[in-house]
Amino acid sequence: MSGKKDGRKAPKAGLEATTPSGLRRVVITGTGTINALGHDVATTMEAFREGRCGISQLQFRDVERLSIQIGGQIHDWRAEDYFNRQQILLYDKFTQFTLLAAKQAVAQAGLNFQGALGLRSGVVLGTAGGGLNTWDENYRAVYEEGKNRVHPFVVPKLMNNAAASHVSMEYGLRGPAFTVATACASSNHAMGLAFQMIRSGAAQVMLTGGSEAMLCFGGVKAWEGLRVMSKDACRPFSANRNGMVQGEGAGVFVFEDYEHARARGAEILAEVVGFAMSSDAQDIVMPSAQGAERAITAAMRDARLNPDQFGYINAHGTGTAANDKTECAAVAHAFGHHADRVMMSSTKSMHGHLIGGTGAVELLACIMALRDGVIAPTIGYEEPDPECALDVVPNEAREAQVDAVLSNAFAFGGLNAVIALRRI
Template sequence: MNAKRRKPANPAKKPGKVKKATTLARAMIGRVIMGRNAGGLRRVAITGMGTVNALGRDVPSTFEAMREGRCGIGPLEFRDVDRLAIHIGGQVKGWNPEEYFNRQQIVLYDKFTQFTLLAARQAVEQAGLIFEGELGLRAGVILGTAAGGVNTWDENYRTVYEEGKNRVHPFVVPKLMNNAAASHVSMEYGLLGPSFTVATACASSNHAMGLAFNMVRSGAAVVMLTGGSESMLCFGGVKAWEGLRVMSKDACRPFSATRNGMVQGEGAGVFVFEDWEHAVARGADILAEVVGFSMSSDAQDIVMPSAIGAERAITGAMLDAHMNPEEVGYINAHGTGTAANDKTECSAVAHAFGPHADRLMISSTKSMHGHLIGGTGAVEMLACIMALRDGIIAPTIGYEEPDPECALDIVPNEAREAQVSAVLSNAFAFGGLNAVIALRKV
């Protein structure tokens, strides 16, 4: 992102433009109401995508790594890492914010916001949109993150408790708040419509994208920037996860009998969800169509997943998409590499798909980029789009030994060429919160 920040196209902030903005807003509301009543639900296109993660700092490099089955997990590099029991993660190595932002911006941007803004820039540039006038009023942003500015928390706890200082920077709260990334994206592009942040642990991004999908589908917005980000790879962030005793010390091996836990990652994924007719009218390149979304709650346990709750979300997404199980060719699994998740998810998929489960491909790209917690569904959506557009199924790497309780086609170790027309992306979070998104090939 250029160091010089583009001034948002916000007519409401300019002298003499208030009346015009109000008129546009009233016209927008009138059209939305008429569209809902007369036109029913709208189709939703994906017209842009961007990412920063351990596999690459853009979509092409991430796709290349997924095709090659490359592992982005390696030794962690940050202060006091030697005091941790866990020394590996899917870290964005060599990250230098000065390459993308000026000094004044860095004061305001935690790393999770930095990742988001870079990914958003890529997505908007690919979509070819300029949010001026009425489009700015009819566009918004919904992003997911589990914890927001964890690096800022970590640094300032050190300042107060370790260094004994009594003052912190006045922008600490705006920097660490969960909605910081969404707010900065809205300001960067002049998005004046629905804008907020979703925090539902590991399902945050899928919930955010599902809500953005419904915003566009209902006519409440024409364009939504959506996805999620996370950056917990600092001393405090990893130490907190160590306490759960679910972390692997050597590798993420989802669905393998030799798996021994999850591995944290960091990064962001951002997409442009756009009204189909609006995208077609301007000649946009449509990457995929979002066709269904479902969410459910286990209402059972704060950390242990439920196969029944997961199955309801999977089935619900297909019902919402008017999709038969036989149409689905690939599922990007939640696939954390923990015994609790992997067995539960395989059971849920087997029950949801019945006999078709044996012909279904399912893989976990967390084996390559790590578990991005609140941002994980956004990066994993890229694997779904790659499957639909390029006919390449990203593999589950690190697979060593079959597990009888995970007896599905998990595309082990090597990417596979296969033509699929419909895919699902699963996300199942602590708290028993499940969110599944369905996509179709264009």
């Protein structure tokens, strides 16, 4: 964490280990990331504070054949700096990103999973595309280059659960381990399920978050077909927005039973207090304000907090007209007369849309708001939109103390997932 570096500290005395319903409390004790803004949490949060844009010209094979040539790409990624040759043969880029973020999170949490803790710990991660770079490379080899053989590890490299499996093996996590694939809500669904597992007592520690590495020729070409992509910038909530911009990277967190964290003197970064999910059951690509509102309202109810207790929302905020207007309507209805007092920003304007990994990277902005009192901005905002008449924290970060926050994720397929955090 950047900002308040005072080493590990025990949480405030007198806090109960369970909720009024008898469920376990869940806290975050470790964070890790790599994305277009930085290779770690401190650099990413610094970029949030500065309103820095990580979206740039894409660089990969045949990019000149694409009509969309910008994205939140990690340009300086060198897998050989982190993994040996044998590992690189086994790890698609989305797995590489995950393992780096997980290493940072576990190191910050100061956990060792040997012995009994490993049996009570697990991993649940989100991804939409999984090993898309591996798919892309091998389709080329077979169909373009005419090769009749592929590497024997292509399947275990490209499967969506590869990252979760390698994380479980790396740290000896022998509890629940699986992957969630719900398009742009994948990370939020994964983190929500991890939260529920610890809260119910099914696990003591969970590594959770998500990753995505879709920035290859096939990955961008597929998204081009939807005609929702911008050719120049991501401008959420701005009247002149013209589409979303893809990104890549990972975010991984250590979710831990509060009593366990307190007993070992861990530094607690935030408390996870609520989670809800809903389905629009309406359209495969068009979002529903009613479905999103139900998820937002249910997450606040699950957290046992009222709308006036939330100071910040990390919006899904893709920069498409359909998403932005729908989300603003959902927030306005869910918060009622408190809607004009809550701050809401989209960090996708800086790091791009990480699809299945996006909610994980965006949760960092929520932790920064709670811990450092800094609200990440929505950059690229140029013209007010009457249908998005909320406080979207335009262009510059803002200092403000908030006690509770929400993180929204609304996916194709009408799948909605909202997480609530609280300062501790």
